[in-house]
Amino acid sequence: MPLTPFHVVAVWPLYVRWPRRWDLLALSMGAIMSDLEVVTVYPIVRTWEAGRGIMHSILGVFTVNLLLAVLAARYFVPWLAGRLDHRFPGKGWRMFAGHDIVTDRKRWGITVTSAIMGGLSHLGLDVFMHYDTPLLWPWRSVPIAAVPWAIDPVWSTSIEVVVGVLFFFMVWKWVGK
Numbered sequence: 001m002p003l004t005p006f007h008v009v010a011v012w013p014l015y016v017r018w019p020r021r022w023d024l025l026a027l028s029m030g031a032i033m034s035d036l037e038v039v040t041v042y043p044i045v046r047t048w049e050a051g052r053g054i055m056h057s058i059l060g061v062f063t064v065n066l067l068l069a070v071l072a073a074r075y076f077v078p079w080l081a082g083r084l085d086h087r088f089p090g091k092g093w094r095m096f097a098g099h100d101i102v103t104d105r106k107r108w109g110i111t112v113t114s115a116i117m118g119g120l121s122h123l124g125l126d127v128f129m130h131y132d133t134p135l136l137w138p139w140r141s142v143p144i145a146a147v148p149w150a151i152d153p154v155w156s157t158s159i160e161v162v163v164g165v166l167f168f169f170m171v172w173k174w175v176g177k
């Protein structure tokens, strides 16, 4: 939490504002990648907190997450968007805020920076909404949260609602357009 896809609200405006300086797919993949460890571990341990380890750490953002986010952004998503566009033409699969995401390739430096920025933004949001975000994994002694009331239900539900509204607004405004 926030719900994984909602994490993109922190980075999409960067791309819309400075489309040449940021890589949309790398920002987006970076922003959601951390939760891959949560969704893969959840079926086994049945708790959302326990799944949070290296991919929710600064170390992970510069290593595992970076690698996976760049691969997804550079190869998987463009391939998928191309396939979908081919299969169901005219639905805007490749479009985001006036840019064709398949042909909008950036230099490696921009892609890598964008993936890292996305990853850091994920941790930045998480520290406000979890009792503990293992930023310094595997070195850790005390739980890390930005505010002591991070898991207060009123607080976390409010953030979830605000971020959710922003998410659907941005999807409506930019995705497929």
Ligand SMILES: [Zn+2]
Binding pocket: 001, 034, 035, 056, 122, 126
């Ligand atoms: Zn997370």
